[in-house]
């Protein structure tokens with residue numbers, strides 16, 4: 001399977017990030033609101049955003065099972081989606097973020113649903129999982145609308161700037177879809 005193949009939904013295209021996306025990604029990833037639900041801190045320098053994208057781009061052709069999509073609306077990168085595959089356990093862990101201007105339109109549900117289909121149908125995985133800070137229920141709703149089930153909580157799973165955050169765990173199994 002090709003790393004990070006192009007996936008198309010009704011309104012979005014998911015494909016590889018390029019260095020041409022740096023300024024756009026930096027614009028929405030600088031937002032406090034976007035970073036509140038992420039481990040990433042806002043307001044990084046232009047060089048840090050460029051380095052972040054450069055590391056992603058370099059791995060498309062060198063890493064195996066490497067899935068890091070740009071989420072595009074009319075060609076513009078408005079979000080990101082990643083899927084980290086564990087072949088031994090036939091599972092994948094996904095994560096995502098979207099520009100604040102694009103929130104509330106069902107975009108992430110549309111993108112995640114497509115990635116879950118890809119992971120089951122084209123990668124042959126058995127389980128897809130994700131989690132979110134307990135303070136970020138919109139992300140849980142996205143996972144729920146995409147067919148994932150809440151499995152529980154992991155207390156103080158993440159530490160961000162010295163503050164522990166509980167995580168809510170979601171997953172969907174291949175057998176859940178039949």
Ligand SMILES: CC(C)(COP(=O)(O)OP(=O)(O)OC[C@H]1O[C@@H](n2cnc3c(N)ncnc32)[C@H](O)[C@@H]1OP(=O)(O)O)[C@@H](O)C(=O)NCCC(=O)NCCS
Nearest residue numbers: 034037097098103104105106107108109132137138139141
């Ligand atoms: C979380 C995020 C991905 C949602 O993307 P989105 O495209 O706006 O999501 P959707 O429109 O597909 O669905 C959002 C759902 O959450 C609901 N929602 C929004 N805010 C909510 C809140 N505070 N509490 C509960 N539900 C909420 C919406 O009503 C909607 O559900 P509905 O369709 O039943 O009404 C986006 O806000 C984001 O990127 N946030 C910053 C980064 C982030 O948190 N990433 C996830 C890390 S785990």
